[in-house]
Amino acid sequence: MINYNNFIRALIIKNKDIVTAIVFMAIIAYVLPYYTVGGQGANAPSDGQSVGGGGAGGGGGGAGVTGVPIHVVQRTVFQRPYELLPCTQSVVELKKDLIPTTDFPSLVNETVSKFKVTVLNVYNTPDYKAMLLAEGDEKKVLQDPHFLPASATCGEMILELLPSLVPVTNIYDVANQVVSTYHVKVVDVYNMTDYKAIVILAEPDNAITKDSRFINYNQNNTLSSNYTGSGELDLSSGHIAAPAPVLKEETLPDSIKRTFTTEDLKGNAKSNFSKGVDADIAILDTGIDLNHPDLNVYRNVSFIPGGKTGDDDNGHGTHVAGIAAAKDNGKGVIGAAPGARLWSVKVCDKAGECKVSDMIKGIEYITQHADEIDVVNISVETPLSPALNRAISASVKAGVTYVVAAGNYGHDASTTSPASDPDVMTVSAIADSDGKCGGTGPALKAHNVTDDSFAHFSNFGPSVAIAAPGVDILSTYLKGGYAIDSGTSMAAPSVAGAAALIKAGDPNMSPEGVKKALLGTGSTPLTPCEGGPQGYFTGDPDQYKEPLLFRKLGAK
Structure with a gap:
């Protein structure tokens, strides 16, 4: 049987922090061959056009070698990475x-009195006036028509006066001058006898980096590993010489932060999930880890020859299931529809290969339970299969909502199945590294993508209905563990979870109604980025600007 594979960079990170895991991924990508688990990578050679089988659409592009195993190593990182400094959007x-x-000055005082906010710095020059507020307070102040949001900045820049200028220069005057001239945001001033400098919120492309009063790091870059000309660019903090912290508390993945309102995922609203979302999600995949403590596996079945249960022997299906519905139990991670009942419908084998015939058997089973199953997630891609598409359309007609991955070839999704089925919600993938809009988060180096950009491996085109995060996604994995993985496979279950939330609120809503509701609340190119999760992305390679998943739980 012809293999249609894409790679998966999955590293079990049970009891390891997220940043450490990402470094592990980079190491594995460098020293080990790619693990071929699912739909063929964007750069892999095509083996033909057979519709005999597809792969569990796990990772974005890469030339995987079929049948070459990879050992997933769990160990302490020798060089623990530094924590990234938070981005400032206030x-x-x-x-x-x-x-x-x-x-x-009077307006500042009025603003503080009216909105009860904390002002950290005031920038008051003849042609530029602004306030640096405590994080989150900007949302209140932006209700005032006097103000506009400034561009978000990540990290800081330290601008040091030339030694020759230190004895004769008032550094506070310099601070005021650079605010007026360059519109930068000064956050600290150092005024010592032999050392004078200012600290600004990082703007490495600002003309201030060419100001001759400051030490030019391009002239002697041994002074700093991060230089921009005049000024040292600091994107991370230091840390004490101690072991990396373990994952002691429940983690809210960036993929969830980016697609739901912060208010819906904290406090009293979040507590509503502790008992589990009252909806059923079927995962048509490699199975689910039936004993994972972070997953509510309700039913399981296998359509793989010799398979007796829906237990996962690959990892892909378990990862997908966690993105959709990991419990809100104070441990591990949280899914899009926390604690929803999961149906493990195993149609892909240990190697991640999925015969179309086995997939249709699974769809038949789901349709037989259409009065119980609300949403189906299919993170699988195959060559174009009208038979598979028609089977799914029949199931949709029975009242089941289907969400599918667009696929990871980097081409038009209309040439693959089930992404080309007009009755499903086909999901493309974006990269998001900080759970916020604006493109100011750190780059995701493992896949050479920037924050809030279209994933290069993702399929696209008119068949795609909606986008969601799909790069470096943290979720559940085999043996009760956790892993980071990438692909449109990881984007689809965020949408499936959102669909399940809608069905929990309105069990009688039709698949078309669910689709309309999700598309209606998604972020579009016209959606303004106001510092939170709601906002669009860059790099969509076609003219069809699908909305980016964004769900307010109060919106029906």
Whole structure:
């Protein structure tokens, strides 16, 4: 049988922190061959056009070698990475047309009194006026029509005066001058006898990096590993010489932060999930780890020859299941529909190969339980199969909502199944590294993508209905563990979980109604980024600008 594979970079990270796991992934990508678990990578050679089988669509592109195993190693990282500094999105600027006529100190005082916010710094120059607020306070202040949000910044830059200028320069005057000239945000001033410097929120492309008053790191880059010209760019903090912390508390993955309101995932709203979402999600995949403590596996069945249960012997299906519905139990991770009942419908074998005939058997089983199953996730891609598409369409007609991965070839999804079926919700993948819009998070180096951009491996085209995060996604894995993986396989279950939430609120809603509801609340190119999760992405390779998943749980 012809193999249609894509690679999976999955590293078990049970009792390891997320950042450590990402470093492990980079190491594995460098020293070990790719593990071929599912739909063929974007750069892998095609083996033909047979519709005999597809792969569990696990990872984005890469030239995987069929049959070459890889050992997943669990060990302490020798060089523990530094923690990234948080991005700052709490600067608000006075509108330009109001600058000449506004008494800014008085406006600042009025703003503090009216909105009960904390002002960390005020920038009051003749042609630029702004406030640096405590994180989160900008949402309150931006209700005032006087203000606009400033661009988000990640990290800091330290600008040191040339030694020759230190004895004769008032550093506070310099701080005021650079705010007026370059519109940077000064957060600290150092005024010592032999050392004077200012700290600004990082803007490495700002013209201030060419200001001749400051030490130019390009002229002697041994002073810093991160230099921008004038100024040292610091993107991470230091740490004490101690072991990496273990995952002691429940983690909210960035893929969930990016697609649901913060209010819905914290406090009293979040507590509503502790008993589990009242909905049923079928995972048509390699199975699910039946004993995983973070998953509510309700039913399981296998359509693999010789398979007696729906237990997972690959890992892909368990990872997908956690993204959709990991419990809100104070441990591990949280899924999009926490604690929803999971049906493990095993149609892919240990190697991640999925025969179309076995998939249709699984769809038949699901349709027989259409009065119980609300949503189906299929993170599998095969060559175009009208038979598979028609089977799914029949199941949709029976009232079951289907969410499927777009596939990882980096081409038009209309040439594959089930992504080409017009009755399903086909999901493309984006990269998100900080759970926020704006593209200011760190780059995801394992896949050479930037924050809030279209994943290069993702299929696209008119068949795609919606997008969701699918790069470096943290979720459940085999033997009760956790892993990071990438692919449109990881994007689809976020949408499946969101669909399950809708069905929990309105069990009688049709698949078309669920689709309309999700597309109606998604972020579009016209959606403004206001510092939170709601906002669009860059790099969509076609003219069909599918919405990015965003769900307010109160919205029906």
